[in-house]
Amino acid sequence: MLLKNAFIYIDGSFKSSDLYIINETEWIIGEDLSSIKCNQIIDLSKKYIVPGLVDVHVHLREPGFEYKETILTGSESAKAGGFTSICAMPNVTPSPDDIDNIRLIQDIVDKDACINVYQYSCITEGRLGQNLVDVSKLKDFVIGFSDDGNPVSSDLIMKKMIEQSAMHDVLIAAHCEDFSYEDPRMSEYMNIKRDIELLKNTDTSCRYHVCHVSSKKSIELIRQAKKDGISVTCETAPHYLVFTKEDVISENFKMNPPLGDKEDKEALIQAVCDGTIDIIATDHAPHTYEDKLAGAMGVIGMETSFSSMYTYLVKTGIIKLEKLIELMSVNPSCIFRIPKYSDFTVLDLDAENTVKSDGFLSLGRNTPFEGMTLNGRVIKTICKGKIVWEYTQ
Ligand SMILES: [Zn+2]
Known part of the structure; x- marks a missing residue:
């Protein structure tokens, strides 16, 4: 061609x-x-x-929740959004926490996916926060380790996972939330702070990545950690760069962590510009209408990600197109070590x-961008x- x-x-x-x-x-x-x-x-x-877009944070819902999304429909949604590689989070049933379950999911990927789909292993068995998975056994079959949806609350288990990350050269994608704080910003901040302290006190380098950073306080912490030479990378999602809590007009604006205020949004945009934020990832989280009404958290994002970021960051003159391609393709490929194929987006x-x-093409309709040009x-x-x-x- x-x-x-x-x-x-x-x-x-x-x-x-x-x-x-x-x-x-x-x-x-x-x-x-x-x-x-x-x-x-x-x-x-x-x-x-441009080089094929990469989304390192998506929820494909299969196996276990095929009425919300499947590996087939999720990968179709990805291709319509220009993504050639996506990384699927492990909050499915059965949990990808042992070799059999990871193989089971890989078989569906091999059969149904129309683009490159990589999966995460859980950090702890069943994402329950108690027993670390066997990292050495699973590392060759997954793109990284995450308990996304849940934080790793135990300091001891996170310390062990950080040691495993350094020992086996594997990536940790951390969903940061400290349940002892009600304010979502404090909750995110305190859990990232805990992890940065652990990274400081572990005398080997590891691959540690913070998921969906949403607040000014967290960004300041990560910026300082990077200055201090700590091995940390992070992502934010398009919705945090476009909306604030003032914009919430329906369930389709509710996700975890929630939208912040103007100050948070501005700090995130600044962090995109200065390189503190390495990656834009969607946290694509399909739910049915009924599940959203019942309080399910999350929004879909793959089919609006590029155009929303082009409209709000590039068209407005905040960043150049080249920088957006760094955030949506070059950096995620590099940090997650996505295999290189003839993958391009036009x-x-x-x-x-x-x-x-x-x-x-997603089964989800829960987008905050509905009706926007x-x-x-x-x-x-x-x-x-x-x-x-x-x-x-
Ligand atoms: Zn998460």
Whole structure:
């Protein structure tokens, strides 16, 4: 496949070039590749090609909650959002905390996923916070370790997991919440603070990543930890960069951690600009209408992630498109060590789109972006050298 005349993201900037995809893992980029004989030539004048987008934090709900989402529908939602790789959180049933359960999920991924889907192992058995999983046995089959949805409350167990992370070179994705504090901002802050203290006192380096950072206080803590040379990375989600608690008009604005105030949103945007936030991840959390009304926390995000961030961060002049691609592809690939394939996302930045969840490929409809007009659109998703999704009117 030869993609001609696009602006292609190469080493941090865009150049007008051609892209020739040879196979699943090999490609060539050049100013003019017209001399290559190829029977599939696509003209992409005025369009942008970026490395495939990566979402390190999604909930696919299968096995156990297939009425909310499945690996098939979740990966379809991902491809429509331009994602070629996603990392699935372990709050499913049975829990991916031993080799049999991880294999069971991997079999569904191999059968149903239309893009690259990687799974997390739990940190503790059943995500119950009591017994650490066998990290050495599971590490080769998962992208990282997380009890997402639950924090690891025990200091001793988190200390052991940090030691395991250093020993086996595995990533911890920490859902930070300290149940002894009612204020969600204090709760997030105190649990991150605990982990940073543990990281300081463990004399080996580990791979520690904070999920869905939502508040100013937490960001200040992480910024200082990075300055102090502590091995910590973090993500935030699009909804925290666009909305505040003043915007909550329905259940579709409720997630954990909750939306903060203006001060939190501004601090998060500042942290995106100065590099304190490494990654934008959606925390895609599909629920049925009935489950949302009954108080289920979380919002979906993969099909609005790129255009919402393009509209609110790039169109407004806060960051450049190159920086957004760092946050949504380059940094997550690097930090999570996503395997390299011929994965690309093609963007039409001139397009405008009104969000209508009825048309989503996700089974979830719980988006806070419903009815909003967003700029920029994913028009093709190329995974392992093949077009897996194309925008059609
Ligand atoms: Zn979480």
